[in-house]
Amino acid sequence: MLLLSRRKGESLLIGDTVEITVLAVEGGNVRLGIRAPGAVPVYRRELYEAIRSENRDSAAAGVEDLSRALARRPVTPRSAAPAPVRRPRRGDRPSGPSDGPLPS
Amino acid sequence: MTRRPSVLKSTRFGVLRPDAGSILTLIDGLVGFPDQRRFLLVDHAGREDFGWLQSLEDGGLAFPVTDPRRHWPECRYAFSADDLRGLDLAPGEDPDVLVTVSVPAGGGLRLNLGGPLVFNFRRRRGRQLVQAPGAPVPAALPCSFSPVEKAKAS
Numbered sequence: 454m455l456l457l458s459r460r461k462g463e464s465l466l467i468g469d470t471v472e473i474t475v476l477a478v479e480g481g482n483v484r485l486g487i488r489a490p491g492a493v494p495v496y497r498r499e500l501y502e503a504i505r506s507e508n509r510d511s512a513a514a515g516v517e518d519l520s521r522a523l524a525r526r527p528v529t530p531r532s533a534a535p536a537p538v539r540r541p542r543r544g545d546r547p548s549g550p551s552d553g554p555l556p557s
Numbered sequence: 558m559t560r561r562p563s564v565l566k567s568t569r570f571g572v573l574r575p576d577a578g579s580i581l582t583l584i585d586g587l588v589g590f591p592d593q594r595r596f597l598l599v600d601h602a603g604r605e606d607f608g609w610l611q612s613l614e615d616g617g618l619a620f621p622v623t624d625p626r627r628h629w630p631e632c633r634y635a636f637s638a639d640d641l642r643g644l645d646l647a648p649g650e651d652p653d654v655l656v657t658v659s660v661p662a663g664g665g666l667r668l669n670l671g672g673p674l675v676f677n678f679r680r681r682r683g684r685q686l687v688q689a690p691g692a693p694v695p696a697a698l699p700c701s702f703s704p705v706e707k708a709k710a711s
Contacts, residue, residue: 509589
């Protein structure tokens with residue numbers, strides 16, 4: 454791990470496009486300003502890890518697991534939701550890379 | 558140019574033959590699964606309120622999903638323009654929203670409200686977001702990762 458010391462107002466550059474600036478240091482808190490291209494997502498680590506953990510738990514479910522959990526739950530009527538799930542329809546055309554063949 | 562037919566052997570749903578027009582692309586992959594970008598939305602048998610995002614890269618990988626607004630009509634997310642970047646939504650057009658669902662061993666369901674999947678189904682493009690703390694979901698809807706849905710199976 455690279456270790457660096459920075460003072461308030463000083464920055465780090467990661468490559469040519471990501472800049473992290475120390476805006477304030479107060480007690481145990483460091484306030485950072487991050488400038489990055491939109492294509493570079495920036496996450497709070499604990500939130501990212503929580504979402505990742507939820508996704509992994511979700512991927513562990515089988516069809517029978519979900520059916521069992523839903524067994525006594527009535528289907529939520531579509532009318533209850535202001536914006537129900539709208540499934541893609543066959544007539545909708547894809548765009549971009551989504552219309553390529555499956556990898557072999 | 559003739560595209561070769563696409564066939565996926567999935568562990569949950571058997572052989573799937575998605576046509577190009579049914580494939581959803583998650584621009585950045587799923588959080589924790591960055592290489593999984595192409596999916597098929599498969600119905601959960603007998604349930605129109607739950608489905609599965611089946612990976613087209615890995616036949617053994619699928620995620621139960623649902624629209625949280627079907628269960629909590631008051632559910633609101635406030636997405637920034639950056640959140641919706643690359644979805645090709647028309648000005649003022651709202652994204653469709655799904656969340657992944659997990660099935661805890663102790664029963665019930667858990668909805669991943671903190672990591673909504675936003676889609677433009679018309680363009681078949683989507684992205685999973687990592688919502689900032691205090692993201693505007695209704696107070697009655699915990700946006701933490703604790704169980705928020707306890708449909709008891711027994």
